[in-house]
Amino acid sequence: MPKQIASEVEKSLRQRIAAGEWSHDGQLPAERDIATEYAVARNTARRAINALVDEGVLSRHVGRGTFVRPADEVDMNDILQRVTGVSPTDMMTVRRLVEPQAAAIAVTMASASDIDAIVEAHEMAKAERDPAKFEYWDAQIHHRIFKAARNELLMSLHDILRVIRNRDPWIELKRKRFSEERRLGYCAQHEDIVRMLKDRDAAGASDAMLVHMNAIEMNLFGRLN
Amino acid sequence: MPKQIASEVEKSLRQRIAAGEWSHDGQLPAERDIATEYAVARNTARRAINALVDEGVLSRHVGRGTFVRPADEVDMNDILQRVTGVSPTDMMTVRRLVEPQAAAIAVTMASASDIDAIVEAHEMAKAERDPAKFEYWDAQIHHRIFKAARNELLMSLHDILRVIRNRDPWIELKRKRFSEERRLGYCAQHEDIVRMLKDRDAAGASDAMLVHMNAIEMNLFGRLN
DNA sequence: CTATTATGAACCAATGATGAGCCAATTACT
DNA sequence: AGTAATTGGCTCATCATTGGTTCATAATAG
Numbered sequence: 001m002p003k004q005i006a007s008e009v010e011k012s013l014r015q016r017i018a019a020g021e022w023s024h025d026g027q028l029p030a031e032r033d034i035a036t037e038y039a040v041a042r043n044t045a046r047r048a049i050n051a052l053v054d055e056g057v058l059s060r061h062v063g064r065g066t067f068v069r070p071a072d073e074v075d076m077n078d079i080l081q082r083v084t085g086v087s088p089t090d091m092m093t094v095r096r097l098v099e100p101q102a103a104a105i106a107v108t109m110a111s112a113s114d115i116d117a118i119v120e121a122h123e124m125a126k127a128e129r130d131p132a133k134f135e136y137w138d139a140q141i142h143h144r145i146f147k148a149a150r151n152e153l154l155m156s157l158h159d160i161l162r163v164i165r166n167r168d169p170w171i172e173l174k175r176k177r178f179s180e181e182r183r184l185g186y187c188a189q190h191e192d193i194v195r196m197l198k199d200r201d202a203a204g205a206s207d208a209m210l211v212h213m214n215a216i217e218m219n220l221f222g223r224l225n
Numbered sequence: 226m227p228k229q230i231a232s233e234v235e236k237s238l239r240q241r242i243a244a245g246e247w248s249h250d251g252q253l254p255a256e257r258d259i260a261t262e263y264a265v266a267r268n269t270a271r272r273a274i275n276a277l278v279d280e281g282v283l284s285r286h287v288g289r290g291t292f293v294r295p296a297d298e299v300d301m302n303d304i305l306q307r308v309t310g311v312s313p314t315d316m317m318t319v320r321r322l323v324e325p326q327a328a329a330i331a332v333t334m335a336s337a338s339d340i341d342a343i344v345e346a347h348e349m350a351k352a353e354r355d356p357a358k359f360e361y362w363d364a365q366i367h368h369r370i371f372k373a374a375r376n377e378l379l380m381s382l383h384d385i386l387r388v389i390r391n392r393d394p395w396i397e398l399k400r401k402r403f404s405e406e407r408r409l410g411y412c413a414q415h416e417d418i419v420r421m422l423k424d425r426d427a428a429g430a431s432d433a434m435l436v437h438m439n440a441i442e443m444n445l446f447g448r449l450n
Numbered sequence: 451c452t453a454t455t456a457t458g459a460a461c462c463a464a465t466g467a468t469g470a471g472c473c474a475a476t477t478a479c480t
Numbered sequence: 481a482g483t484a485a486t487t488g489g490c491t492c493a494t495c496a497t498t499g500g501t502t503c504a505t506a507a508t509a510g
Binding site for chain 4: 453456466477
């Protein structure tokens with residue numbers, strides 16, 4: 001190959017990439033090694049690689065190496081990444097915004113069995129003194145209220161909130177801030193919410209839920225935001 | 226060969242966690258011990274563990290140790306799967322629920338430059354007669370209002386709504402229902418919202434946004450749900 | 451001869467790994 | 481109750497690897 005050595009190397013690399021030679025972790029050998037392998041100067045190897053980078057086949061990172069470009073991914077995953085890292089404050093703001101209205105919608109949409117399911121969770125929570133188990137039934141009450149609203153998106157949003165709540169630093173916050181007194185307070189507030197649901201009082205359910213949200217926020221942060 | 230040793234350790238740990246090696250009490254060895262076991266620096270082991278913590282697989286507590294987190298009851302990917310399939314009706318219900326309150330929060334949280342950005346988007350939308358471009362600036366107005374609320378979770382929720390709106394069924398719905406008359410109506414409603422934001426009138430902004438949401442819903446479905 | 455390409459070398463900048471040290475929260479022991 | 485040990489949180493300086501860049505020189509094509 002007396003002429004256009006870079007093009008020859010480029011062609012060879014393109015074939016080897018297509019053949020999946022580096023598909024394991026997507027990392028190619030270092031430029032210096034590729035140059036050695038093909039017995040060419042590093043600049044020549046670089047020019048071959050440059051063509052593939054410009055083409056979008058490869059990507060390079062100083063100090064790390066050269067990589068086969070992975071296929072594009074859905075941007076929903078980016079949203080996920082951000083969502084799972086939000087602060088407790090932001091989270092509570094959203095809960096206070098969404099949950100009362102979800103309760104109001106539940107009032108108009110819930111079937112009798114939906115109400116029964118909510119009442120059941122409330123009774124279980126009342127009877128439970130173990131923090132972890134109370135926590136579970138507490139979550140169930142809220143989940144079943146969202147379910148009663150019969151809106152898929154609303155339910156999914158609540159699922160997202162639940163996932164966030166199951167992550168740090170929420171665990172710590174809850175562990176430290178829990179007390180029997182507060183458990184009784186929560187139960188009393190749940191009682192109000194459930195009564196409003198039974199009475200089909202949308203405004204009342206919304207108000208009762210807001211009171212509950214404010215109580216949670218006070219317990220967590222010692223103040224309202 | 227500093228070729229991402231941390232990634233290797235991470236992969237190994239992930240396997241051992243999945244295999245249930247520490248499922249007894251969920252506690253992993255101390256970082257220093259893990260580093261010794263893999264014959265790597267503690268910082269390297271830390272980076273591997275960091276990745277798993279960020280992912281939600283592990284949780285750490287100073288003075289206590291590193292623990293395997295119980296699997297989420299709800300899987301984020303499932304949520305996303307469901308979310309992207311919700312009906313336009315459910316979607317609009319949630320928009321009507323969230324957007325007015327987001328506007329109210331924006332009133333109290335927005336900086337002067339936030340308001341400027343919203344006004345700019347509004348001016349651009351007013352000046353634009355091409356449906357596609359108007360659509361863009363319309364979306365920008367709402368996006369910037371959410372941004373002005375300065376709540377990461379709220380912004381992410383709005384991003385989710387945007388992704389849903391960009392789905393095929395929506396595109397069709399919007400295309401069929403669009404008209405110059407409706408564009409003018411939307412602009413007038415935006416005008417009201419922007420004025421309330423400038424006046425720092427939270428209740429007014431919330432009301433104006435609700436009017437806007439109702440108008441959108443009327444245009445889409447010919448009725449309110 | 452001239453222009454392009456290849457070569458070989460040197461140096462820069464970004465990244466990751468290392469090892470060490472100290473702090474702070476928690477637990478266990480006295 | 482007080483103390484010591486354990487453990488994660490964090491920072492720093494150092495080194496090796498790797499791509500980013502430039503340059504002078506040689507070889508080749510037209």
